[in-house]
Amino acid sequence: MPVVLIARGLKKAYGDHVAVNDVSIEISRGESFGLLGPNGAGKSTTISMIVGGLAPDAGTVTIDGIPISQPSAKQKIGYVPQELALYDEISARDNLRFFGALYGVSDFDDALRIVGLAERQRDRVGTSSGGMKRRLNIAVALLHRPELIILDEPTVGVDPQSRNAIFDALESLRSQGLTILYTTHYMEEVERLCSRIAVMDHGQIVAQGTLNDLKNSQGVHNGVSIQLQSDLPVANLPANVTQDGVTLRVSGAPDPAQLSQILTLLHIQNREIVSINTESTDLEDVFLQLTGRALRD
Amino acid sequence: MLKPILEFIRKDLLIFASDRRAMMISFAVPVVIASFLASITGGGESSSTNRALHVPLLVVNEDSAPVTKQIIADLGKDPSVKVIETTAADAAKQIKSGKSAYAITFPKGFGDAASKALMGGTRPELPSLSDPSREMEIGILRGVVIQTTVRNLSRSVFGASPGGGQLPFTEAKSSPVSTDSQKWSGKSHAFAGMAVQGVLFLSIEAAMGLMRERKQGIWKRLRSSPVSPGTLLIGRWFSSAIRALAILTVVWGVGMLAFQIRVQGSGIGFALICLSTALMAGGFGLFIAALGKTEQQSRGLATLAVLALSMLGGAWFPSFLMPEWVQKTTLIMPSRWAIDGFDAMTWRGNDLAAALPITGVLLLFAVLFTAVAIPRFRLESE
Ligand SMILES: Nc1ncnc2c1ncn2[C@@H]1O[C@H](COP(=O)(O)OP(=O)(O)OP(=O)(O)O)[C@@H](O)[C@H]1O
Ligand SMILES: [Mg+2]
Numbered sequence: 001m002p003v004v005l006i007a008r009g010l011k012k013a014y015g016d017h018v019a020v021n022d023v024s025i026e027i028s029r030g031e032s033f034g035l036l037g038p039n040g041a042g043k044s045t046t047i048s049m050i051v052g053g054l055a056p057d058a059g060t061v062t063i064d065g066i067p068i069s070q071p072s073a074k075q076k077i078g079y080v081p082q083e084l085a086l087y088d089e090i091s092a093r094d095n096l097r098f099f100g101a102l103y104g105v106s107d108f109d110d111a112l113r114i115v116g117l118a119e120r121q122r123d124r125v126g127t128s129s130g131g132m133k134r135r136l137n138i139a140v141a142l143l144h145r146p147e148l149i150i151l152d153e154p155t156v157g158v159d160p161q162s163r164n165a166i167f168d169a170l171e172s173l174r175s176q177g178l179t180i181l182y183t184t185h186y187m188e189e190v191e192r193l194c195s196r197i198a199v200m201d202h203g204q205i206v207a208q209g210t211l212n213d214l215k216n217s218q219g220v221h222n223g224v225s226i227q228l229q230s231d232l233p234v235a236n237l238p239a240n241v242t243q244d245g246v247t248l249r250v251s252g253a254p255d256p257a258q259l260s261q262i263l264t265l266l267h268i269q270n271r272e273i274v275s276i277n278t279e280s281t282d283l284e285d286v287f288l289q290l291t292g293r294a295l296r297d
Numbered sequence: 298m299l300k301p302i303l304e305f306i307r308k309d310l311l312i313f314a315s316d317r318r319a320m321m322i323s324f325a326v327p328v329v330i331a332s333f334l335a336s337i338t339g340g341g342e343s344s345s346t347n348r349a350l351h352v353p354l355l356v357v358n359e360d361s362a363p364v365t366k367q368i369i370a371d372l373g374k375d376p377s378v379k380v381i382e383t384t385a386a387d388a389a390k391q392i393k394s395g396k397s398a399y400a401i402t403f404p405k406g407f408g409d410a411a412s413k414a415l416m417g418g419t420r421p422e423l424p425s426l427s428d429p430s431r432e433m434e435i436g437i438l439r440g441v442v443i444q445t446t447v448r449n450l451s452r453s454v455f456g457a458s459p460g461g462g463q464l465p466f467t468e469a470k471s472s473p474v475s476t477d478s479q480k481w482s483g484k485s486h487a488f489a490g491m492a493v494q495g496v497l498f499l500s501i502e503a504a505m506g507l508m509r510e511r512k513q514g515i516w517k518r519l520r521s522s523p524v525s526p527g528t529l530l531i532g533r534w535f536s537s538a539i540r541a542l543a544i545l546t547v548v549w550g551v552g553m554l555a556f557q558i559r560v561q562g563s564g565i566g567f568a569l570i571c572l573s574t575a576l577m578a579g580g581f582g583l584f585i586a587a588l589g590k591t592e593q594q595s596r597g598l599a600t601l602a603v604l605a606l607s608m609l610g611g612a613w614f615p616s617f618l619m620p621e622w623v624q625k626t627t628l629i630m631p632s633r634w635a636i637d638g639f640d641a642m643t644w645r646g647n648d649l650a651a652a653l654p655i656t657g658v659l660l661l662f663a664v665l666f667t668a669v670a671i672p673r674f675r676l677e678s679e
Contacts, residue, residue, distance in 0.1 A: 048517055051517070051520075051521035052520060052521055053516075053517035053518075053520040053521050054517070071523035071524075071525065072523070074521060074522060074523040075523045077521065079517075079518060079521040081514035081517050081518050082514065083512075083513050083514030084513065084514075085513050085514035085515045085517065085518040086513070086515075087308065087312060087515075089311070089312040089315035089316065090308065090311045090312060090315060094308065094311055097304065097308075098304050098305070098307075098308040099518070099522070101300050101301050101303075101304035102301050102304075102519070102522040102523070102524045103522060103523065104300070124315070140518070
């Protein structure tokens with residue numbers, strides 16, 4: 001797969017505060033890439049440099065090998081800012097008409113349809129719901145049929161219905177081969193949409209890879225935990241089972257044969273079970289391990 | 298390149314029109330104030346709409362020269378003035394008590410000395426007493442006194458009115474209007490002043506709009522588009538200039554239709570002054586937006602700046618009635634040039650040649666303002 005976006009060594013400081021420090025990202029055609037990080041991680045700053053809206057202190061960005069400063073590179077990308085970058089005073093249609101003109105586009109029915117706004121296009125944006133504005137915010141970036149769409153937290157503050165509409169639209173765009181760079185601090189969104197992920201914290205990328213890569217690299221596994229009535233040590237436990245007070249942890253994918261063996265063992269030793277749970281690692285755990293803090297404040 | 302600029306203008310006009318009330322205010326405020334000022338200043342050329350004001354003017358005559366008598370008689374004929382001849386002591390008393398705002402004294406020998414001064418002799422003093430709190434009245438009265446005095450002196454010496462020249466006395470320090478075609482018109486001037494103040498206030502609104510765009514991430518979105526920063530800047534500049542032009546058109550339209558103001562000078566010159574004033578105002582808007590940090594803070598500062606520019610630039614009362622040092626200093630203000638330009642093309646009746654340098658200076662201001670704004674618009678430094 002040819003590489004669409006190459007960002008190398010991006011750096012941006014505000015005074016003494018380094019917001020983005022040596023960030024490099026490569027995205028191949030057709031890929032959905034998630035940039036995950038907590039508030040203030042530097043996601044928006046990175047994205048702003050990638051789309052050519054902010055001059056980096058160091059580093060380069062190319063789209064299909066063309067520096068982002070070139071109009072022909074900008075023509076290839078669609079950017080959805082984190083803010084609702086729309087004119088409230090005029091209609092959705094007039095917004096699209098204006099932003100479309102910047103790309104030489106005068107037909108915007110497709111974009112309206114993709115985000116499900118065809119019926120409301122003549123309403124003033126200011127009177128629309130938050131979800132509608134979010135969708136229009138995305139539609140503006142789709143107008144010129146970009147190769148790469150870059151979305152900076154496009155679902156912040158939207159109702160579940162709009163969020164679903166947005167996701168359906170993005171999934172359908174992905175299936176049509178559009179390359180996506182998606183920024184968020186919602187794990188579920190990344191897990192649902194993205195094939196590759198970079199985790200960002202304090203201005204740096206702390207891990208990068210597929211969801212499985214990330215999970216494996218952190219040595220976190222799926223497993224089963226068994227809560228006991230008392231913390232008396234259990235004898236003869238298999239090697240992959242550890243006891244921590246009243247909790248027994250069985251690591252690895254749940255294996256029925258081994259589980260029944262453990263349950264028999266407990267039965268023989270007369271131990272009472274309070275609960276049994278399967279544990280699966282999610283990005284949240286990975287993130288916690290990587291950064292020592294939770295994704296959401 | 299042209300399409301995005303046109304769309305920029307269309308979009309901004311739609312936004313401008315979307316808030317009917319704000320738009321009406323932008324148009325109405327300069328029109329209403331100018332109309333008000335025009336109806337109280339009078340002094341216009343057209344007697345049908347010229348309301349007699351009869352502002353009391355205390356005259357103390359210690360001179361016996363015929364020309365001085367003629368000046369006082371002429372002052373009496375001016376509809377904006379009501380001449381009250383009195384003594385120096387009484388004049389002082391009346392001004393102190395607030396009954397009058399302004400008294401003028403023709404000292405002994407004034408007529409002869411001033412007539413000689415026209416030929417190059419030493420200039421006599423023309424003392425005046427005034428109540429400084431009543432600037433409007435003083436402005437009117439001084440204008441009338443200077444005009445009438447100079448006209449009569451010139452007539453008695455040359456038999457006609459010579460153009461320009463130094464005042465034959467040391468009261469007014471500027472080159473006064475002295476030919477008949479250059480008849481000071483308070484109405485015209487009121488519209489010139491308020492038109493310029495109106496477009497400057499509009500610039501603030503345009504700047505606030507730009508700052509809102511920046512806060513909302515629209516600048517980032519625009520910069521991520523393939524349109525060059527220069528084109529974006531021109532789009533913004535022209536779109537505010539066009540709104541300014543709309544205001545100028547409405548204000549002058551009302552002035553011409555309702556107050557019979559005429560462009561007595563060059564029509565092309567007048568159009569050029571309108572255009573360059575609008576471009577200057579557009580640039581001024583960019584300038585405010587580029588320098589400003591928060592909307593509220595900038596609005597306050599910009600409002601102060603516009604009031605100062607208007608007042609010192611002569612929008613409230615004419616520059617030629619201000620002290621000489623003020624007149625010199627205010628040449629650094631675009632408002633002064635714009636107002637002078639409109640004055641020149643309307644009541645002064647100057648020709649195109651007079652409009653060109655003023656247009657040039659206004660365009661220079663436009664370019665300077667815009668140039669200062671460029672770095673901020675080109676790359677987001679935040
Ligand atoms: N214009 C600015 N001036 C100064 N500091 C800034 C500016 N913009 C961002 N920062 C700082 O840079 C860091 C990264 O900000 P950025 O907006 O890129 O984070 P983010 O990951 O997008 O966060 P969020 O999830 O809240 O959007 C933050 O510490 C922020 O305070
Ligand atoms: Mg952000």
